Amino acid sequence: MANPAARQALEAHQLRYAKKGLGWGIFSGATWGLQGTLLYYVALVLAPFWMEDYGLWLVVLGSLAGACMHDGFAGLWLAIINTFTGRWREYARTLRTKPGMIVCLGALCGGPVGMAGYLVGISLATPTYALAISATYPALGAILGVFILKERIVPRVWIGIIACTIGAFIVGYAPPEGGIEQYPYFYLGILLSFLPAFGWALEGVINTYGMDMVDPDIAIGIRETFSFIVMFIVVLPIIGLIGGEGLTKGWEIFGGALAAGTPAFWVAVAGLSGGLSYLAWYRALNMTGVGRAMAFNVTYALWSIPFGWLLALAQGAPYTVTGTAIIGAVIITTGTILVVANPKELLKLRN
Amino acid sequence: MAKNLLPLRFRILHYASKKDAFNYLDLINDLKQEYGNDGQFNKGMMTLHIDSLRAVGMIEETDVDFDKNNELLVNYKITDYGRSRLSYLPDGWK
Numbered sequence: 038m039a040n041p042a043a044r045q046a047l048e049a050h051q052l053r054y055a056k057k058g059l060g061w062g063i064f065s066g067a068t069w070g071l072q073g074t075l076l077y078y079v080a081l082v083l084a085p086f087w088m089e090d091y092g093l094w095l096v097v098l099g100s101l102a103g104a105c106m107h108d109g110f111a112g113l114w115l116a117i118i119n120t121f122t123g124r125w126r127e128y129a130r131t132l133r134t135k136p137g138m139i140v141c142l143g144a145l146c147g148g149p150v151g152m153a154g155y156l157v158g159i160s161l162a163t164p165t166y167a168l169a170i171s172a173t174y175p176a177l178g179a180i181l182g183v184f185i186l187k188e189r190i191v192p193r194v195w196i197g198i199i200a201c202t203i204g205a206f207i208v209g210y211a212p213p214e215g216g217i218e219q220y221p222y223f224y225l226g227i228l229l230s231f232l233p234a235f236g237w238a239l240e241g242v243i244n245t246y247g248m249d250m251v252d253p254d255i256a257i258g259i260r261e262t263f264s265f266i267v268m269f270i271v272v273l274p275i276i277g278l279i280g281g282e283g284l285t286k287g288w289e290i291f292g293g294a295l296a297a298g299t300p301a302f303w304v305a306v307a308g309l310s311g312g313l314s315y316l317a318w319y320r321a322l323n324m325t326g327v328g329r330a331m332a333f334n335v336t337y338a339l340w341s342i343p344f345g346w347l348l349a350l351a352q353g354a355p356y357t358v359t360g361t362a363i364i365g366a367v368i369i370t371t372g373t374i375l376v377v378a379n380p381k382e383l384l385k386l387r388n
Numbered sequence: 389m390a391k392n393l394l395p396l397r398f399r400i401l402h403y404a405s406k407k408d409a410f411n412y413l414d415l416i417n418d419l420k421q422e423y424g425n426d427g428q429f430n431k432g433m434m435t436l437h438i439d440s441l442r443a444v445g446m447i448e449e450t451d452v453d454f455d456k457n458n459e460l461l462v463n464y465k466i467t468d469y470g471r472s473r474l475s476y477l478p479d480g481w482k
Contacts, residue, residue: 043452046460054439123427130395135476137395249444250473252397252437323440 058324062333070340094280110308112262148264154232161226170230200372207365213357253319328378446470
């Protein structure tokens with residue numbers, strides 16, 4: 038360390054890098070909030086994702102076709118980004134390694150379980166409600182960590198978990214304006230919104246094994262593409278069969294949306310927002326640490342409030358999120374931040 | 389080549405495990421034959437990979453100075469944590 042000026046320049050470089058990580062964390066939260074509201078207010082209201090005469094199973098199947106197409110487009114956008122940055126060969130190289138396979142295993146929890154529950158939750162309970170419930174995933178992750186990773190929970194984290202539970206009760210207590218007549222499957226939607234919380238929590242626990250070695254841009258590219266393949270080949274036909282709509286109904290909705298153009302276009306836009314959000318999230322994890330990255334990422338439930346309001350206005354649709362739900366979303370977000378990081382250290386990067 | 393190429397980040401960690409210290413120029417010189425055809429094989433991306441491996445604690449800096457162009461030149465070495473992650477490399481690379 039002979040040169041103090043060089044040491045100082047290096048510290049400045051490292052601080053800039055960590056600050057960029059914070060920026061990516063905030064960006065990941067905003068783009069995820071935008072993605073959820075875009076899907077609900079613009080894409081999934083279009084036929085064939087949704088039609089007036091759809092029963093519950095067809096609404097579910099339409100949402101799953103949307104989730105599948107979202108991950109497909111996100112995977113495609115990420116593949117294009119990775120090709121432009123000269124990394125397309127890294128896909129095959131990474132898949133030949135153990136951490137690469139772990140990414141795929143995590144994708145099973147985050148994609149078919151997490152994304153599927155997330156989009157059905159959004160369809161049935163509307164975005165701010167579903168996003169707020171799903172934002173409890175770090176609290177569930179902390180509890181899973183006790184059982185799987187034998188981690189201990191400190192008092193600050195307990196307070197966060199309790200706040201998340203109270204917030205979830207407040208959000209899930211009553212449907213949006215218009216009541217249960219307008220949103221007949223609201224409580225089912227709230228229940229299903231816990232699926233992404235479980236799926237993403239489990240994905241996080243799985244990814245602790247070797248994930249930090251993988252280039253985050255490649256990891257998320259693999260994750261989205263693998264999730265699309267499993268949803269298309271396994272989830273759509275199985276859910277179609279279980280719901281009595283037939284093996285091919287999910288594919289028909291998927292194909293119909295592509296053929297219609299506009300619905301697929303909006304899912305592609307949401308997929309870009311979702312893909313960028315995941316890219317930003319994985320980068321933030323690498324650049325600024327799990328606690329800080331997660332604390333900024335989970336603000337997505339709050340971002341869904343202004344984006345939802347704007348999109349509802351643009352669509353001429355009523356904005357039905359209640360004040361109580363917004364309070365619940367704020368409590369969950371605060372609780373989650375307490376779970377993942379000490380607020381005093383959030384912006385203190387020099388350590 | 390008998391062995392499959394590793395993802396570049398894995399290869400940098402493997403490289404670090406064989407050297408007492410290294411900087412991005414060493415990587416550019418020594419890995420050119422394996423990764424020279426990759427679009428990512430440039431100073432910017434190499435620095436990004438190194439910064440990321442440092443941020444997650446797999447390598448740490450040993451020495452820093454300015455080069456003759458007055459640009460920062462940082463030397464790194466593998467950490468114990470980074471060494472523990474070598475177990476994730478495929479058998480041919482252990």
